Amino acid sequence: MRPEPRELLYEGKAKQVFACDDADLVIVRYKDDATAFNAQKRGSVAEKGVVNNAVAAMLYAELEAYGVPTHFLEQLSAREQLVRRLTIVPVEVIVRNRAAGTFSSRYAVEEGFLLDPTVIEWCYKSDALGDPPLNTATAVALGLADEAQLEAMFDHAADINDYLSARFGVAGLELIDFKLEFGIDAAGELRLADEISPDTCRLWDLESGERLDKDRFRRDLGGVEEAYQEVWRRLRESQGRPLDLPEHDDFEHEHERLDGEDSEGLDALDAALPRPGD
Numbered sequence: 001m002r003p004e005p006r007e008l009l010y011e012g013k014a015k016q017v018f019a020c021d022d023a024d025l026v027i028v029r030y031k032d033d034a035t036a037f038n039a040q041k042r043g044s045v046a047e048k049g050v051v052n053n054a055v056a057a058m059l060y061a062e063l064e065a066y067g068v069p070t071h072f073l074e075q076l077s078a079r080e081q082l083v084r085r086l087t088i089v090p091v092e093v094i095v096r097n098r099a100a101g102t103f104s105s106r107y108a109v110e111e112g113f114l115l116d117p118t119v120i121e122w123c124y125k126s127d128a129l130g131d132p133p134l135n136t137a138t139a140v141a142l143g144l145a146d147e148a149q150l151e152a153m154f155d156h157a158a159d160i161n162d163y164l165s166a167r168f169g170v171a172g173l174e175l176i177d178f179k180l181e182f183g184i185d186a187a188g189e190l191r192l193a194d195e196i197s198p199d200t201c202r203l204w205d206l207e208s209g210e211r212l213d214k215d216r217f218r219r220d221l222g223g224v225e226e227a228y229q230e231v232w233r234r235l236r237e238s239q240g241r242p243l244d245l246p247e248h249d250d251f252e253h254e255h256e257r258l259d260g261e262d263s264e265g266l267d268a269l270d271a272a273l274p275r276p277g278d
């Protein structure tokens with residue numbers, strides 16, 4: 001039976017979280033609302049919720065197949081997905097392959113500067129405080145997470161970066177940076193939560209360097225809707241292409257190809273998305 005959304009548990013900037021009949025699960029509904037600069041800038045991007053739901057559903061299913069535990073269970077509709085209910089660790093993990101945004105201004109380094117090694121940063125998820133930076137001791141001393149959880153989050157973040165960099169690469173996009181959230185499920189397991197989408201990643205066209213992400217909204221670059229839909233179109237088109245992934249020795253990869261029965265739902269979603277010019 002298809003799970004139905006019941007009580008609204010939380011309404012955030014980009015999504016609503018609903019209870020459903022199973023207490024261990026929640027339904028996430030993706031909205032078109034867009035915010036930036038800690039919600040000082042507000043607006044809306046037509047069909048963003050549909051694109052972000054589709055992108056996140058596809059990438060979380062692929063990450064699970066790659067060996068990363070996530071909250072994702074099933075896409076329910078154009079804007080809704082069924083996920084495991086987690087206790088969110090209030091620590092946001094940011095992975096940076098190239099300098100951009102606040103990193104560039106903080107250190108006065110040009111956007112696009114290649115970061116070697118890859119930078120992993122983490123901050124306290126708190127709108128009231130403007131997501132201040134953390135280090136491990138601060139996070140542990142404030143009781144936000146324990147050391148083992150932080151270690152596991154950084155390990156997952158590195159694996160996720162390997163997968164997503166290759167995955168966006170075959171879609172003609174460079175993954176510049178991204179933000180992750182994690183949480184603990186009913187069984188005590190740490191899992192990737194929240195979303196991965198053009199709201200939470202910087203994605204630049206591999207050839208032209210054009211930005212196909214939320215910076216178009218933040219910086220009033222225009223073509224925001226088109227950029228989000230272009231990301232989805234490219235991911236959809238490149239699904240199943242072989243990825244050039246680094247070898248790991250610390251976890252088993254299945255490298256399952258997510259086609260066959262899964263693609264039916266994706267086709268339906270794709271058909272529901274407006275075409276450029278509609």
Ligand SMILES: Nc1ncnc2c1ncn2[C@@H]1O[C@H](COP(=O)(O)OP(=O)(O)O)[C@@H](O)[C@H]1O
Nearest residue numbers: 012013014015017071083084085086088193194
């Ligand atoms: N699996 C999950 N279980 C419970 N809460 C979740 C889960 N995944 C994400 N969340 C939380 O739900 C909210 C999603 O809505 P969003 O609009 O992104 O909120 P925010 O404005 O806090 O960023 C976030 O606060 C996020 O931490």
Ligand SMILES: [Mg+2]
Nearest residue numbers: 012013014194
């Ligand atoms: Mg959010």
